[in-house]
Amino acid sequence: MTPREIEQMVFELEEVRIVIRASVNAELGDYEYSRKAAGSASITEWLQQRIYPIIEGYDVVVTDGTGAIPHGRTKMETLRSSYGG
Template sequence: MKASEFEEKVWAVEGIRIVLRVDPNTEVADYTYKKAADESWRVTELIEKRIQKHVNGASHVVLQGDGEEPHGKVILRTIRKGYKV
């Protein structure tokens, strides 16, 4: 799947905004998860357990609702709530 499609799929499944720092047409592995990661996971856990193995070493970031990058210890519940205004 294309990097841009991967970002959209992560958003649809996880409710978390991921940005891959590659050309949007770069091929990465399909994001196969159907259920969101537990809300008590930290950003670092999501990256290590679900994102890294799909992006073929591509640089990536998580963005909060305000467009900033959260600290790796922030829990997913906090990030997800940040998108809701």
């Protein structure tokens, strides 16, 4: 999958925005989850379990609903609610 495809899949499933800093043509792993991560999981835990294994060492940034970069200890539920949805 390309970075853009992963970013879109993550947004649709997890309801959070990520930006993968990689070439638009980079071929990365697949985001093969069908259920969103638990709201009690921290952003760091989520990144370590679901994102880092498929992005092959590229950098990734998570943004909240205001465009700010939240602290890694922020819970996924809190992050999702920042988007106003």
